[in-house]
Amino acid sequence: MEPLQFDMAHLLAGGLVLVSFMLLYQERMYALLNLFALHAVVLALSVAWQAFIQQAPHLYITAAIALGFKGIVIPVALHRIVQRLHIHRAIEAVVGIGPTMLAGMGLVALSVGVILPITSASSSLAREDLAFSLAVILLGLLMMVSRRNAVSQVVGFMSLENGLILAAAGAKGMPLVVEISVAFSILIAFIVIGIFLFRIRERFDTVDLHALDSFRGERP
Amino acid sequence: MALTRDLIIQGAQVLLVLALAPLLTGWVRKVKARLLRRRGPPLLQPYRELLRLIRKEAVLAENASWLFRVAPYMIFSAIWVAAALVPTFSIQLIFGRAADLIVIVALLGSARFFLALAGLDVGTSFGGIGSSREMMLAALAEPAMLMIVFTLSLMAGSTQLSSIAEYMIGPTVGIRISLALSAVALIMVALAENARIPVDNPATHLELTMVHEAMVLEYSGRHLAMIEAASSLKLLLYVSLLAAIFTPWGMASTGQSLAAYLLGAAVYAAKLAAGGFALAVFETSIAKMRVFRVSQFLGAALMLGLLATLLLFVSRNL
Numbered sequence: 001m002e003p004l005q006f007d008m009a010h011l012l013a014g015g016l017v018l019v020s021f022m023l024l025y026q027e028r029m030y031a032l033l034n035l036f037a038l039h040a041v042v043l044a045l046s047v048a049w050q051a052f053i054q055q056a057p058h059l060y061i062t063a064a065i066a067l068g069f070k071g072i073v074i075p076v077a078l079h080r081i082v083q084r085l086h087i088h089r090a091i092e093a094v095v096g097i098g099p100t101m102l103a104g105m106g107l108v109a110l111s112v113g114v115i116l117p118i119t120s121a122s123s124s125l126a127r128e129d130l131a132f133s134l135a136v137i138l139l140g141l142l143m144m145v146s147r148r149n150a151v152s153q154v155v156g157f158m159s160l161e162n163g164l165i166l167a168a169a170g171a172k173g174m175p176l177v178v179e180i181s182v183a184f185s186i187l188i189a190f191i192v193i194g195i196f197l198f199r200i201r202e203r204f205d206t207v208d209l210h211a212l213d214s215f216r217g218e219r220p
Numbered sequence: 221m222a223l224t225r226d227l228i229i230q231g232a233q234v235l236l237v238l239a240l241a242p243l244l245t246g247w248v249r250k251v252k253a254r255l256l257r258r259r260g261p262p263l264l265q266p267y268r269e270l271l272r273l274i275r276k277e278a279v280l281a282e283n284a285s286w287l288f289r290v291a292p293y294m295i296f297s298a299i300w301v302a303a304a305l306v307p308t309f310s311i312q313l314i315f316g317r318a319a320d321l322i323v324i325v326a327l328l329g330s331a332r333f334f335l336a337l338a339g340l341d342v343g344t345s346f347g348g349i350g351s352s353r354e355m356m357l358a359a360l361a362e363p364a365m366l367m368i369v370f371t372l373s374l375m376a377g378s379t380q381l382s383s384i385a386e387y388m389i390g391p392t393v394g395i396r397i398s399l400a401l402s403a404v405a406l407i408m409v410a411l412a413e414n415a416r417i418p419v420d421n422p423a424t425h426l427e428l429t430m431v432h433e434a435m436v437l438e439y440s441g442r443h444l445a446m447i448e449a450a451s452s453l454k455l456l457l458y459v460s461l462l463a464a465i466f467t468p469w470g471m472a473s474t475g476q477s478l479a480a481y482l483l484g485a486a487v488y489a490a491k492l493a494a495g496g497f498a499l500a501v502f503e504t505s506i507a508k509m510r511v512f513r514v515s516q517f518l519g520a521a522l523m524l525g526l527l528a529t530l531l532l533f534v535s536r537n538l
Contacts, residue, residue: 007395014397014531021527025520097516101523108530116534128534 040070129170136163278441339435350434367525
């Protein structure tokens with residue numbers, strides 16, 4: 001394998017992990033949405049590079065879907081939702097940024113420590129790709145549990161899905177049908193979440209999900 | 221014969237950093253002024269300021285102890301030694317073998333220790349605020365710096381700067397995300413350590429958020445000259461450090477002709493000019509942050525350093 005091929009794949013996948021951390025660090029709503037668009041762009045570049053290395057043309061379609069839907073359509077839609085609902089621009093986290101960052105570090109260490117020993121038979125390209133994508137998935141989960149605001153939870157969910165696509169692109173022989181169906185189910189999920197956002201907002205006058213807890217009587 | 225030549229090179233380096241440091245400060249000020257559409261002071265103004273301060277009488281507070289008088293010289297000498305150890309125009313420095321990145325970090329740390337003590341010594345409230353803030357920053361900046369050192373030395377297999385620079389020039393180095401992360405983290409640490417704009421403003425006095433200037437408020441005359449020279453040297457040290465690690469091209473290695481050394485010096489001057497220019501552009505395009513946000517800024521640097529070390533294992537264990 002050419003060293004440059006590995007280097008570029010490594011750089012792009014590592015960049016995706018870094019943008020995940022920037023999503024965790026960000027505390028303003030519009031900047032968060034712009035960073036999410038950047039996340040999708042880095043993902044598209046990474047998948048396109050995998051398509052070039054593996055000489056798998058259908059991966060270019062995956063990259064185009066990632067760029068079009070997640071890089072443009074969903075961020076623009078989220079921008080409009082935030083404007084229409086007059087959502088508070090500051091993002092409230094459940095715990096502070098410092099502990100969240102440390103937890104993120106732990107998750108990255110965990111995914112590196114888990115993936116590298118169990119995939120020792122595969123090619124080095126696939127191994128590091130899997131390690132990085134598991135890190136992105138776990139960071140997306142962390143973002144979903146550490147934020148109160150529904151919009152930032154949606155961003156966490158979408159970034160988690162970006163990690164799944166990165167893993168799928170790294171594995172050789174992933175059929176296009178699977179990828180397209182995953183992409184569309186994510187889009188459907190986004191629409192459903194969007195409708196839920198409007199409903200939550202209508203009923204509780206906020207998108208802070210703690211309002212739901214008190215409504216169910218779980219907290220006074 | 222080889223020994224004398226090594227000694228001459230090291231001596232040239234020691235004098236070169238001292239001679240160039242105020243010029244770099246003047247260059248950054250000049251570029252900043254031009255970007256703000258002012259004419260700005262001439263490039264040699266920092267030298268004139270140092271000369272004027274040395275000629276002036278040093279005024280001491282009544283309750284200043286011996287520490288207050290000794291600290292400027294300690295700070296200046298520690299930073300000068302550290303700056304002399306960073307490869308600038310030549311990779312091989314004879315003292316460089318005895319001293320590595322960790323020694324440089326330790327020298328900078330002891331300089332900071334003396335500066336904070338001097339700030340506390342007279343007992344004014346500004347000095348106390350400055351010292352406590354400096355220590356708060358240091359508690360985050362130094363671990364970040366050490367994480368960067370760990371990353372680089374794990375990659376190059378040595379903590380010596382000359383070996384790291386040789387590794388970076390060599391063919392075995394690849395594009396690694398760890399390198400990019402540690403470069404960004406090192407730039408953030410350098411901004412904080414040199415009291416540059418997002419963290420502290422080097423151009424103002426008597427602002428409630430100042431850090432560095434608050435500690436040296438009581439100094440005057442030759443003591444202040446020493447401290448000003450030390451902070452210029454520190455800026456030069458960090459620019460040279462970034463240049464030596466991340467853009468090591470053009471440095472002369474052992475046993476090359478005089479022309480190679482002259483070329484190395486010219487390339488070094490170009491790197492310094494580019495670094496100073498980039499710093500000035502960055503400073504004019506960004507606002508200073510609140511002092512309580514600084515811990516987040518440096519925490520991010522620490523996080524980047526930690527992430528660089530973690531991701532290093534992904535590329536190493538393959």
